[in-house]
Amino acid sequence: MATILVTGGSGFIGRHFCCRALEQGWRVIVLTRHSKAAAKRLPSRVELIEKLSDLDENLRIGVVVNLAGQPLAEGRWTEARKRRFIESRVNSTQQLFDFFSARELKPKVVISGSAIGYYGPGELPVDETAAGSDSFSHDLCRQWEASAAQFESLNCRVCYVRTGIVLGDEGALAKMLPAFKLALGGPMGTGKQWMSWIHIEDMVSLIVHCINCEGLVGAVNATAPNPVTNQQFSKTLGAVLRRPAILPMPAPVVKLLFGEMGEELLLKGQSVLPKKLKDSGFEFKYPNLHSSLSQILD
Numbered sequence: 001m002a003t004i005l006v007t008g009g010s011g012f013i014g015r016h017f018c019c020r021a022l023e024q025g026w027r028v029i030v031l032t033r034h035s036k037a038a039a040k041r042l043p044s045r046v047e048l049i050e051k052l053s054d055l056d057e058n059l060r061i062g063v064v065v066n067l068a069g070q071p072l073a074e075g076r077w078t079e080a081r082k083r084r085f086i087e088s089r090v091n092s093t094q095q096l097f098d099f100f101s102a103r104e105l106k107p108k109v110v111i112s113g114s115a116i117g118y119y120g121p122g123e124l125p126v127d128e129t130a131a132g133s134d135s136f137s138h139d140l141c142r143q144w145e146a147s148a149a150q151f152e153s154l155n156c157r158v159c160y161v162r163t164g165i166v167l168g169d170e171g172a173l174a175k176m177l178p179a180f181k182l183a184l185g186g187p188m189g190t191g192k193q194w195m196s197w198i199h200i201e202d203m204v205s206l207i208v209h210c211i212n213c214e215g216l217v218g219a220v221n222a223t224a225p226n227p228v229t230n231q232q233f234s235k236t237l238g239a240v241l242r243r244p245a246i247l248p249m250p251a252p253v254v255k256l257l258f259g260e261m262g263e264e265l266l267l268k269g270q271s272v273l274p275k276k277l278k279d280s281g282f283e284f285k286y287p288n289l290h291s292s293l294s295q296i297l298d
């Protein structure tokens, strides 16, 4: 039985991944800062540790799934918060690397988090070959990926999952729902900015795919094959909820309410295509937005 170590396993994606990993018959160990809180969110078969040194030195960890990081969309981006976003990802990845460097038994595969923010804002579709353009999100992802890339020196296969907007029972969709349910939702700014999204079930499946697919290495875009504009997203969400979604939030209001976070995450976007997943034979269960939202909200 393979043993997987998950950081950020108590979070939205991590929790769903841990459940799937148990279904696969894998042993799952979650590194968490708060084991009591994590225990409430995870099945009892998931083992919890608060320090890497709690791992038995003879235990072979075959796979590391590294998702831990301070949430980005929980308020205005002050300089102190921006430092925390970076430190919480880069420092915890560095600790993982230092731990496994010193340990005799190395993991075979490391799947490490990243985000489509790597590419910076843009209007043309991009795949994994695109260079990122300058922005805070790009800088954060670049540093996070560079930190995980150190595992290559331990002969590990490393994938960075450049994740889009994950749709499910938590995360961005949960934040949007109250306004849309009250018919107060609508496009933000011009509504022309791209939203590259992915259903949580496909997100979890693609992490499993990255673990199993020997040929996958480096950046892997974790987005559905059909990105939409913000306007299309609002319209589709309104249709699924059977509510009008026509109340726009003008760009100056978004900037006033959310500052730089609003400008980078809400008013700008990118159209990201999952080329490496498709080339490696991954099949999306939810390639279209309407069926994804219907499944989640039913």
Ligand SMILES: NC(=O)c1ccc[n+]([C@@H]2O[C@H](COP(=O)([O-])OP(=O)(O)OC[C@H]3O[C@@H](n4cnc5c(N)ncnc54)[C@H](OP(=O)(O)O)[C@@H]3O)[C@@H](O)[C@H]2O)c1
Pocket (backbone or CB within 6 Å): 007, 008, 009, 010, 011, 012, 013, 014, 031, 032, 033, 034, 038, 067, 068, 069, 070, 071, 072, 088, 089, 092, 113, 114, 115, 116, 163, 164, 165, 166, 167, 171, 172
């Ligand atoms: N959800 C999305 O749409 C999306 C999109 C793009 C990228 N991502 C990235 O994918 C990763 C997982 O996403 P998610 O939505 O599952 O995130 P999440 O629900 O916010 O969970 C992240 C986990 O990271 C740990 N964490 C939080 N703050 C931390 C800190 N300051 N230092 C160290 N660990 C901390 C927490 O685990 P403990 O409390 O148990 O320690 C938490 O459960 C994140 O890094 C996120 O940036 C997510």
